[in-house]
Amino acid sequence: MIDTDVLVVGAGPVGLFCVHQLGIIGLKCEVVDNLDKKGGQCIELYPDKPIYDIPAIPECTGEELTNNLIEQIKPFKTNFHLSDRVEKVKKENNNWLIRTIKGKEFKAFSIIIAGGVGSFEPRKFSLKECEKFEGKEIFYSVKDKKIFKNKTVSIFGGGDSALDWAIELSSSSNVKLIHRRDEFRGAQSSVDKVKQLEKQGKVEILTQYQLSSVEGGDKIKSIGIKNDDGNIKKIETNYVLGFFGLIMQLGPIANWGLNLDKKHIPVNTESYETNQKGIFAIGDICTYPGKVKLILSGFHEGALAARGSFKYARPDEKLRFEFSTTSKSIHERLGVKK
Amino acid sequence: MAKITYIEHSGKSHTIEVQNGLTVMEGAVQNNIPGIDADCGGSMACATCHVYVKEEWFNKLPKKEDGEEDMLDMAYEPNKFSRLSCQLTVSDNLEGLVVNLPVKQA
Numbered sequence: 181m182i183d184t185d186v187l188v189v190g191a192g193p194v195g196l197f198c199v200h201q202l203g204i205i206g207l208k209c210e211v212v213d214n215l216d217k218k219g220g221q222c223i224e225l226y227p228d229k230p231i232y233d234i235p236a237i238p239e240c241t242g243e244e245l246t247n248n249l250i251e252q253i254k255p256f257k258t259n260f261h262l263s264d265r266v267e268k269v270k271k272e273n274n275n276w277l278i279r280t281i282k283g284k285e286f287k288a289f290s291i292i293i294a295g296g297v298g299s300f301e302p303r304k305f306s307l308k309e310c311e312k313f314e315g316k317e318i319f320y321s322v323k324d325k326k327i328f329k330n331k332t333v334s335i336f337g338g339g340d341s342a343l344d345w346a347i348e349l350s351s352s353s354n355v356k357l358i359h360r361r362d363e364f365r366g367a368q369s370s371v372d373k374v375k376q377l378e379k380q381g382k383v384e385i386l387t388q389y390q391l392s393s394v395e396g397g398d399k400i401k402s403i404g405i406k407n408d409d410g411n412i413k414k415i416e417t418n419y420v421l422g423f424f425g426l427i428m429q430l431g432p433i434a435n436w437g438l439n440l441d442k443k444h445i446p447v448n449t450e451s452y453e454t455n456q457k458g459i460f461a462i463g464d465i466c467t468y469p470g471k472v473k474l475i476l477s478g479f480h481e482g483a484l485a486a487r488g489s490f491k492y493a494r495p496d497e498k499l500r501f502e503f504s505t506t507s508k509s510i511h512e513r514l515g516v517k518k
Numbered sequence: 519m520a521k522i523t524y525i526e527h528s529g530k531s532h533t534i535e536v537q538n539g540l541t542v543m544e545g546a547v548q549n550n551i552p553g554i555d556a557d558c559g560g561s562m563a564c565a566t567c568h569v570y571v572k573e574e575w576f577n578k579l580p581k582k583e584d585g586e587e588d589m590l591d592m593a594y595e596p597n598k599f600s601r602l603s604c605q606l607t608v609s610d611n612l613e614g615l616v617v618n619l620p621v622k623q624a
Contacts, residue, residue, distance in 0.1 A: 221558070221563065225558070225563040225564070226561070226563055297557045297558075303592055303594075303624060306594055306595050306621075337591070338588075338591045339588075339591065359591075360591060360596060361587065361591075363587070365587075365588040365591065390595075390596075408597055408598045424591065424592045425565075425591075425592040427557075427564070427566070427592075427624040428557050428564065429624075443555075443557075464559075473559045
């Protein structure tokens with residue numbers, strides 16, 4: 181059981197800046213995020229896309245913004261629990277008990293949800309028949325590449341994951357790369373490499389096709405792929421890999437007893453607290469009259485949710501408002517050397 | 519202003535007036551038309567506002583810009599008439615546009 185003042189759910193830009201605001205006012209926190217890295221949508225969806233509306237930063241990419249936020253919170257030495265997801269939360273006396281899918285447990289005075297639009301999960305094939313093979317012969321990520329040795333692997337997708345695995349597995353498996361159009365969106369060097377492998381007969385590329393059927397009993401025997409004109413091709417295969425990027429799902433947050441408005445959590449605009457006392461929601465996941473989904477709005481929401489958390493963590497103290505330019509205690513917390 | 523018709527996968531049809539300058543996605547979201555999620559809010563980062571444009575309309579629309587086709591790779595059951603509705607800006611030229619919605623967005 182990890183004891184802390186606040187548990188922050190989500191390590192996107194808004195969660196990261198909230199860590200800063202908590203640190204500034206002297207509260208400890210731990211952060212849990214489903215992705216394997218910090219940065220949330222900024223790093224997962226648009227690391228290279230420029231952002232033009234961060235105050236005082238005329239232009240920066242999602243990755244630069246993330247790196248700067250990480251730099252800014254360094255003094256607080258916050259623990260991040262990545263590739264994990266908060267599953268259950270329970271109120272006990274004045275604390276929240278939190279449990280993750282990996283079985284980590286936390287005790288905190290409050291929870292700040294900075295969950296974007298939920299957690300990222302792989303997009304799956306739309307065919308219902310795929311379900312019974314998922315995790316056995318149909319995968320959306322590769323955990324153990326040894327199982328593919330000397331087998332036929334059909335890889336679907338046009339991005340870097342699909343290309344990289346086609347290249348990687350081509351040395352020891354019979355690889356088919358199937359994509360819905362002729363252009364691949366992955367790195368040009370990978371596209372070139374795959375085309376070269378095709379010429380050498382090591383990868384078979386089938387474009388303008390999508391999965392249309394899966395046949396097999398206990399195990400997959402073959403799949404059908406179909407093009408826009410309705411032509412169907414049958415392929416014998418042992419494994420199927422699908423790389424269609426990630427989709428955001430609200431996930432377990434829906435079961436925490438919070439009011440929900442579509443996929444969003446209504447909050448008050450004084451402290452961004454939800455209907456559950458001690459649970460706050462900030463950033464894209466929260467909603468209130470006039471809500472704008474901008475990163476800068478999330479920063480403001482985080483600043484207020486951090487202060488809202490103070491009364492739960494330090495019920496006998498009064499929070500004094502201080503400026504970072506002059507406050508000795510803030511300087512100490514930031515490790516500013518005079 | 520343009521009248522735009524959104525046809526849910528079930529066949530249920532909604533025709534609404536959408537203001538010029540809004541996107542076809544915004545027209546749907548602001549009028550609570552089910553079937554368009556638009557998780558990312560229109561930044562072309564999620565492919566959950568995917569629509570099928572009626573064939574006769576498809577070639578009349580402004581061409582896809584960089585990135586839209588890439589995102590459509592990730593959409594649920596895309597076909598050659600697929601567009602992201604967040605990339606379709608409403609103008610008088612779109613009067614009468616009909617879009618079909620997929621079974622689901624993800």
